[in-house]
Amino acid sequence: xxxxxILSIGDEICIGQILNSNAQWIAEKCTEIGTEIIFHLxxxxxxxxxxxxxxxxxxxxxxxxxxxxxxxxSDDITKSILLEYFGDQLLLxxxxxxxxxxxxxxxxxxxSKLSLSQAEVPSKCQVIRNKLGTAPGMVFYxxxxxxxxxxxxxxxxxxxxxxxxxxxxxxxxxKRHESVVKYKTIHTSGIPESNLAELIGDERKFMKEGxxxxxxxxxxxxxxxxxxxxxxxxxxxxxxxxxxxxxxSKIANFVLPLGNKELTETVCELLKTKNKTxxxxxxxxxxxxGAEITSVSGASExxxxxxxxxxxxxxxxxxxxxxxxxxxxGAVSEQTACEMAENVRKIFNTxxxxxxxxxxxxxxxxxxxxxxxxxxxxxxxxxxxxxxxxFGGNRNINRERAVFTALNELKKVLVE
Amino acid sequence: xxxxxILSIGDEICIGQILNSNAQWIAEKCTEIGTEIIFHLxxxxxxxxxxxxxxxxxxxxxxxxxxxxxxxxSDDITKSILLEYFGDQLLLxxxxxxxxxxxxxxxxxxxSKLSLSQAEVPSKCQVIRNKLGTAPGMVFYxxxxxxxxxxxxxxxxxxxxxxxxxxxxxxxxxKRHESVVKYKTIHTSGIPESNLAELIGDERKFMKEGxxxxxxxxxxxxxxxxxxxxxxxxxxxxxxxxxxxxxxSKIANFVLPLGNKELTETVCELLKTKNKTxxxxxxxxxxxxGAEITSVSGASExxxxxxxxxxxxxxxxxxxxxxxxxxxxGAVSEQTACEMAENVRKIFNTxxxxxxxxxxxxxxxxxxxxxxxxxxxxxxxxxxxxxxxxFGGNRNINRERAVFTALNELKKVLVE
Numbered sequence: 001x002x003x004x005x006i007l008s009i010g011d012e013i014c015i016g017q018i019l020n021s022n023a024q025w026i027a028e029k030c031t032e033i034g035t036e037i038i039f040h041l042x043x044x045x046x047x048x049x050x051x052x053x054x055x056x057x058x059x060x061x062x063x064x065x066x067x068x069x070x071x072x073x074s075d076d077i078t079k080s081i082l083l084e085y086f087g088d089q090l091l092l093x094x095x096x097x098x099x100x101x102x103x104x105x106x107x108x109x110x111x112s113k114l115s116l117s118q119a120e121v122p123s124k125c126q127v128i129r130n131k132l133g134t135a136p137g138m139v140f141y142x143x144x145x146x147x148x149x150x151x152x153x154x155x156x157x158x159x160x161x162x163x164x165x166x167x168x169x170x171x172x173x174x175k176r177h178e179s180v181v182k183y184k185t186i187h188t189s190g191i192p193e194s195n196l197a198e199l200i201g202d203e204r205k206f207m208k209e210g211x212x213x214x215x216x217x218x219x220x221x222x223x224x225x226x227x228x229x230x231x232x233x234x235x236x237x238x239x240x241x242x243x244x245x246x247x248x249s250k251i252a253n254f255v256l257p258l259g260n261k262e263l264t265e266t267v268c269e270l271l272k273t274k275n276k277t278x279x280x281x282x283x284x285x286x287x288x289x290g291a292e293i294t295s296v297s298g299a300s301e302x303x304x305x306x307x308x309x310x311x312x313x314x315x316x317x318x319x320x321x322x323x324x325x326x327x328x329x330g331a332v333s334e335q336t337a338c339e340m341a342e343n344v345r346k347i348f349n350t351x352x353x354x355x356x357x358x359x360x361x362x363x364x365x366x367x368x369x370x371x372x373x374x375x376x377x378x379x380x381x382x383x384x385x386x387x388x389x390x391f392g393g394n395r396n397i398n399r400e401r402a403v404f405t406a407l408n409e410l411k412k413v414l415v416e
Numbered sequence: 417x418x419x420x421x422i423l424s425i426g427d428e429i430c431i432g433q434i435l436n437s438n439a440q441w442i443a444e445k446c447t448e449i450g451t452e453i454i455f456h457l458x459x460x461x462x463x464x465x466x467x468x469x470x471x472x473x474x475x476x477x478x479x480x481x482x483x484x485x486x487x488x489x490s491d492d493i494t495k496s497i498l499l500e501y502f503g504d505q506l507l508l509x510x511x512x513x514x515x516x517x518x519x520x521x522x523x524x525x526x527x528s529k530l531s532l533s534q535a536e537v538p539s540k541c542q543v544i545r546n547k548l549g550t551a552p553g554m555v556f557y558x559x560x561x562x563x564x565x566x567x568x569x570x571x572x573x574x575x576x577x578x579x580x581x582x583x584x585x586x587x588x589x590x591k592r593h594e595s596v597v598k599y600k601t602i603h604t605s606g607i608p609e610s611n612l613a614e615l616i617g618d619e620r621k622f623m624k625e626g627x628x629x630x631x632x633x634x635x636x637x638x639x640x641x642x643x644x645x646x647x648x649x650x651x652x653x654x655x656x657x658x659x660x661x662x663x664x665s666k667i668a669n670f671v672l673p674l675g676n677k678e679l680t681e682t683v684c685e686l687l688k689t690k691n692k693t694x695x696x697x698x699x700x701x702x703x704x705x706g707a708e709i710t711s712v713s714g715a716s717e718x719x720x721x722x723x724x725x726x727x728x729x730x731x732x733x734x735x736x737x738x739x740x741x742x743x744x745x746g747a748v749s750e751q752t753a754c755e756m757a758e759n760v761r762k763i764f765n766t767x768x769x770x771x772x773x774x775x776x777x778x779x780x781x782x783x784x785x786x787x788x789x790x791x792x793x794x795x796x797x798x799x800x801x802x803x804x805x806x807f808g809g810n811r812n813i814n815r816e817r818a819v820f821t822a823l824n825e826l827k828k829v830l831v832e
Contacts (some may be wrong), residue, residue, distance in 0.1 A: 019435055295778075
């Protein structure tokens with residue numbers, strides 16, 4: 001298998017100021033294409049230790065993917081150290097230069113000298129153009145080994161990984177005839193990890209030595225990751241398909257219907273193909289459900305709009321929730337959730353209306369309605385109902401759970 | 417300074433299945449007490465590579481903190497490898513034994529042989545009792561160096577760190593008369609990294625050898641992190657204060673006014689203390705601004721609600737934007753942004769109304785209004801205005817930038 005190590009460069013990661021989510025993301029992507037991850041190493045902005053790290057990682061890795069330290073300021077040292085490491089010199093790269101000019105022109109900003117210095121790159125490296133920022137990526141190939149340097153800004157790094165590095169690595173695996181490990185992910189929603197595990201039972205009954213099944217829970221739902229090894233992807237694919245079929249036979253009701261699409265994309269795709277429209281009424285989530293839906297490009301085809309009614313006053317004035325309902329049952333109740341969902345659907349003249357009203361926490365709970373209590377309402381042209389959910393004590397986890405639980409309710413109606 | 421490295425052991429981190437939040441937490445805690453973090457290294461459940469990792473880290477570290485691989489199953493290899501590494505033998509530890517018995521008794525569970533095997537520990541190590549689980553922690557002291565092995569379960573690891581390891585390290589720093597490092601962060605908003613760097617100029621003019629200044633950009637703004645070393649925390653504090661004063665004199669307009677609070681919290685705090693209320697009108701962000709504001713607990717004190725008007729129809733019906741305005745200037749225009757902000761403020765009867773209308777992309781752009789064009793409107797009881805911003809090509813980054821740029825506009829008005 002192609003051996004990959006990840007080297008994260010930056011004091012902010014080293015001292016624990018930020019989570020190293022880049023390393024996790026890169027490891028996940030490289031694992032998906034069948035490479036073996038050897039080490040993740042994090043080092044501060046320190047010349048001596050960065051060189052030491054490169055020397056250590058090259059002993060066991062075919063590919064070293066570096067992130068960070070490519071900014072224009074003096075604490076960014078990666079480029080100058082790679083220059084020294086490979087005995088190279090800087091050259092102005094015209095593509096990078098025009099990319100930086102274009103970047104500033106589009107934003108109607110002045111170009112600083114510092115920014116332009118980013119267009120100078122070591123002569124031996126292949127340049128990866130940066131479509132989202134100013135620091136170009138660099139690929140060195142020395143002694144049969146790849147040294148890849150990417151920006152630390154996550155979206156710039158991800159764009160280069162997806163469009164440049166991943167294809168390069170897939171090509172390398174094929175060229176070297178390396179054995180591969182391949183994974184397949186099944187997306188589920190609406191069922192906790194332990195219940196899913198009970199339905200699936202002991203996986204050793206249908207999986208062989210060297211094959212793996214992992215449960216990956218998140219607020220969106222539980223993903224199942226199947227892993228198999230083989231000499232090529234097509235033999236892996238065959239085996240993955242067999243295991244997937246067995247798994248789906250056990251948990252069919254909870255598997256999302258559109259293959260590798262996650263919950264939000266699935267709901268959006270279903271709305272689009274069924275030609276249905278949607279509006280939302282949000283209290284404790286404050287707009288998060290609308291934001292999640294509109295994170296999908298093309299949402300304007302089915303999403304008309306919504307009401308953020310954070311106060312009771314807004315619920316009555318903007319959503320026509322009856323004052324009587326609020327007084328008698330409270331804002332966090334079946335009755336309020338139903339009125340919100342039905343009224344928003346009628347106001348926006350959509351096929352579906354979803355409402356969320358709850359106590360996100362950590363404060364605001366009572367013995368009868370503890371923090372984490374959320375009512376989710378769903379109204380269609382045929383019927384309106386609401387369901388109660390009790391989540392945990394963490395405000396933002398509760399809000400995320402409410403959003404994805406609401407989307408799961410809509411998914412259920414859409415696949416009926 | 418006392419040199420600490422962190423070694424995370426486990427396939428699930430190595431392949432990117434989970435985020436390495438343990439390493440970040442340990443680094444943060446060790447930085448707080450003034451140690452220097454040298455490396456974070458992650459390795460899978462692999463004997464050869466784990467030994468290689470220990471040999472690498474001990475070259476540069478006084479303390480190696482390991483997490484993970486202490487469970488009772490066959491893929492947990494840390495204890496047996498440390499046994500071999502130090503040429504040691506297992507001994508039954510009575511404290512660990514009774515802790516495991518107690519753990520199972522409380523939960524009315526049978527004790528398995530596997531669980532009891534966790535009470536056997538290397539004879540040379542000091543045992544850290546596990547109050548929350550079954551695997552004891554271990555501290556080896558060899559050749560003037562600490563090798564610390566902790567469980568991978570976050571709450572078990574944290575309990576041992578807080579009550580045992582941190583006091584041990586503080587004691588070691590004092591015993592060795594080691595110097596310490598201390599950091600301070602300044603939050604800025606509304607200015608890109610390179611422009612900030614130009615205003616600040618060459619930091620070597622006001623900072624000494626061994627002091628550091630780092631730029632940490634995100635969609636929320638750029639944070640500046642100052643680091644200084646000294647013989648004790650109070651001399652560090654004094655020096656940090658001096659450098660902070662110099663920096664603030666150069667970039668005062670962009671520094672957030674409430675010390676260590678980020679932009680969203682700052683705006684919420686300012687609204688609260690000034691007793692002002694807010695409503696929002698969102699198009700391309702689809703509720704993201706409302707969601708960001710209500711991520712702060714207590715937002716109900718100043719946030720009344722908002723309109724998600726994703727379609728033009730919703731803009732006219734729900735926000736009374738004139739059809740003429742939309743026809744003549746388009747939905748993404750100064751005029752529409754102003755009407756949205758002013759009307760939402762009046763409808764919700766709030767002190768401030770903010771609007772966001774733009775082309776999030778990647779599709780929907782035109783030569784005059786490329787994807788990434790966003791108008792942000794702000795209306796107070798005194799005046800209404802809107803500003804144009806041109807962001808990049810990434811849909812969700814554009815939406816985040818729009819949200820934080822809108823919050824920055826409100827911040828400016830609130831500190832006026």
